[in-house]
Amino acid sequence: MMHKRVAILISGGGSNMVSLVDSMVGDHPARPCLVLSNNFDAGGLSKAMDRGIATAVVDHRPFGKDREAFEAELCKPLIESQPDIICLAGFMRVLTGEFVSRFHGRMLNIHPSLLPKFKGLNTHARAIEAGESEHGCTVHQVTAALDDGPILGQARVAIEPDDTVEALAERVLFWEHKLYPAVLRRFAAGDKSPVNLP
Ligand code: GAR
Numbered sequence: 001m002m003h004k005r006v007a008i009l010i011s012g013g014g015s016n017m018v019s020l021v022d023s024m025v026g027d028h029p030a031r032p033c034l035v036l037s038n039n040f041d042a043g044g045l046s047k048a049m050d051r052g053i054a055t056a057v058v059d060h061r062p063f064g065k066d067r068e069a070f071e072a073e074l075c076k077p078l079i080e081s082q083p084d085i086i087c088l089a090g091f092m093r094v095l096t097g098e099f100v101s102r103f104h105g106r107m108l109n110i111h112p113s114l115l116p117k118f119k120g121l122n123t124h125a126r127a128i129e130a131g132e133s134e135h136g137c138t139v140h141q142v143t144a145a146l147d148d149g150p151i152l153g154q155a156r157v158a159i160e161p162d163d164t165v166e167a168l169a170e171r172v173l174f175w176e177h178k179l180y181p182a183v184l185r186r187f188a189a190g191d192k193s194p195v196n197l198p
Pocket of ligand 1: 010011012013014015016017044089090091092110111112120173176
């Protein structure tokens with residue numbers, strides 16, 4: 001079997017990256033080809049190295065507000081790794097429409113809310129503040145608009161009356177680690193029908 005090649009972009013601890021990498025074994029139709037970070041300090045880099053996966057870092061800071069120049073550098077190791085699928089996994093840089101269109105139809109993102117609710121940052125605090133009774137996470141195809149694009153899966157989590165941001169974030173993250181691998185497996189097999197958890 002020819003495996004699909006998956007590049008994973010991270011900015012931080014990389015727990016979602018680990019859940020994706022650890023899922024790509026056995027009869028899974030994909031294998032990781034690169035873990036790429038915009039941040040030398042990303043904790044996920046050593047976890048990728050421990051798993052024998054190629055890593056690369058392109059620091060965004062030297063490029064200031066010049067997103068195109070940053071992305072031109074980011075593209076180099078990415079294209080070299082010849083990915084079929086790109087998974088954003090806690091990658092905290094906004095990508096330009098030009099970059100996204102280059103990988104149209106093969107880039108996924110995980111976002112910690114039930115999209116289309118709570119795009120952007122601080123989703124857990126905003127969900128509690130809004131008095132929502134449920135929250136969760138979404139995996140979607142990446143389009144030029146932020147935290148938008150066709151939904152490939154969602155996992156729902158109840159918000160408790162006295163919930164804290166930390167407790168809620170932890171429960172959502174637990175489901176992120178189930179949802180993203182489930183969606184990737186389906187997507188790599190050519191199936192874009194949505195996954196709904198639990
Ligand atoms: C995850 O909760 C992910 O959903 C979120 O960042 C965290 C990364 O954790 N992503 C976003 O907020 C994207 N805007 P991880 O590095 O342990 O996977």
